[in-house]
Amino acid sequence: MGAVPPDLAAQVSAFTARLRDRHGFLIGPGETADALRALGAVDVLARREVRGALRAVLSASPEQLRLFDLEFNAFFRVEGAAQPKLPPLLPETKTPGREEQTDAGQSPPPGPGQPPAPKPTPAPAPDDAPDPDEDAPDSQAPGQPLPGEETAPPDDAAVPSLRARLSPNAAPGQAVQAGGDDLPELLRAASALVRSLQLGRARRLKPQANRGPKLDARRTLRAAARTAGDATLLRWLGRPRRAPHFLLLIDGSRSMGADATLLLRFAQALHLRSRRVEVYAFSTGLTRLTPLLRRAPPGVPLTLPDLGDAWGGGTRIGENLLRVAREERAPVNRDTLILILSDGLDTGDPALVGRALRDLERRAGGVVWLSPLAASPNYRPVQRAVAAALPFLDALLPVAGVDDLHALPRRLRAARRA
Structure with missing residues (x-):
């Protein structure tokens, strides 16, 4: 196996990062190392062999194969060739304020024979500028000059610009407060859930x-x-019965509201009753909560540090479930019960939900979706993510309070008998 030149190795690392960032390819350091080993087995001076080796390692679906070919031709394109237009694999969300800034912050191009317009002076940011109406008297209309104050003539060259800041967190940099006085009730519900799971017996005596x-x-x-x-x-x-393993995936998006904190406390209670519990929180991103819950003292209200893009933002259920399907491949087995705690309101591609759950359902002992919306009397699973997940679920159950958590073992038994 030949050695890969350092320059080519750096280009391959940049190429894999481009596939991951632009199109959502599930590529990590392991896949990058596999790609470099594959290049060591081919002629790196032959463009077709290089593309074939990288294509076999980095692409996982027909759609990714098409995007890989377009991205490869764009990244390793011949000098002077036109760059092809690349359709994104995942839907992109435009940053609010970007169009306003383009329209209001830039002047139109000058016509023929006209001098270029002067560069506009940006207006101060809303966070830094004082409120002009804060010290105005009650009888004074907002935005009007005070008596005796001269009004400056408008400056046509100074066009005010709008600046928007997009953050995926509802409260960036702040801790997640999930305290409540219902921990004893949640502990009883968690104990009943652990006892209700009838698993097979161990092989060893x-x-x-x-x-x-x-x-x-x-x-x-x-x-x-x-x-x-x-x-x-x-x-x-x-041969004693095997202890169940739980994998909890908690939706921390803004639409979940207070239900997300209730499910966090239930995850803590379940972790206190069984050590074989893995907990993840997701919003637009994904984070592992198991070490945080393990260090949380049970006698005080549950408080977690800032979870970044995994709490308080939008919802990307499919993308995060795919990450769990890859990162949790070893712990998920036939003794694992996967609990997805989400309302199903997703802004991503619902097809990714089906792909992830098809993989998880094949390896796990059961997959259950707990939705706060399912507690409504006239609820129908019309959410795109829930509709895509239904073929791979053992049960879709409501969870809108502690009473629903107490009834969870009974409902699980009824769903499995059905």
Whole structure:
């Protein structure tokens, strides 16, 4: 296997980052290293062989193959060739204020024979400029000059510009307050959920306190040595039931409101009742909450640090579920119950939800969607994300309060019997 030149290795790293950032390809350091190893097996001076090697490693679907070819031709294009137009794989969201800034902050191009217009002076930001109406008297209309104050003539050259700031967080830099006085009730609901899951038995024989299916001769003889060789106490072996594993995916978008904090407290209660719990929060991004919940003291209101783009913003359910399907590939097995806690209001591509859940449902023991909207009497699963997920769900259940969490084990049993 030949060595890849350093310049080509740097270009491949930049190319993989371009695929990931522009089109949402699920590419990480491992995929980049695989691409470099693939290039070591081909002739790096042959453009067709380089493209074929990278194409086989970095593309995962027919749509990605088409985008890869367009992006490869644009990135490694021949000198003087026109750059093709690339359609995005994921829908893009325009930043609010970008069009206003273009229309209001820029002057029209000068006509033939006219001098160029002077550069406009941007207006002060709304956060820095004082409120002109704050100190005005009550009888004075807002925006009108005070008596005796001269009004400056308007400056045609100074065109005010609008500046908008887009943040995916409802409260950037602030901690997430999820405190409440319902932790005892949530602990009882979590205990009932853990006890209700009937999993298979373990393969290995383990010592049991009560009578088991097989006699443990070694432990029985050791105990007989303490009673002058009489086996008065028999030791037994058995196959205990496997402990369930929970994977909780909590929607932290703005549309969830107070339901998101309730589900955070339930995740904390479930983590206190079972150590085999993984918790993720997602909005436009994804973050793992398991270490934070593990360090949270149970006797005080739950407070989490700023979760960034995973809390308080929009919703990208499909993209984040795909990330979980890749990052959680090892822990998810037939003993895993996946709980998706979301209202299903998604701004992303619903097809990605189906792709992610098809992979997770194939490996997990069960997939359940808990929706606050499902508690409404006339609820219908018409949300795009929920409709795409329905073929892969074991149950779609309501969760609008503590009572619904108490009823969750009974509803799960009824759904599985059906």
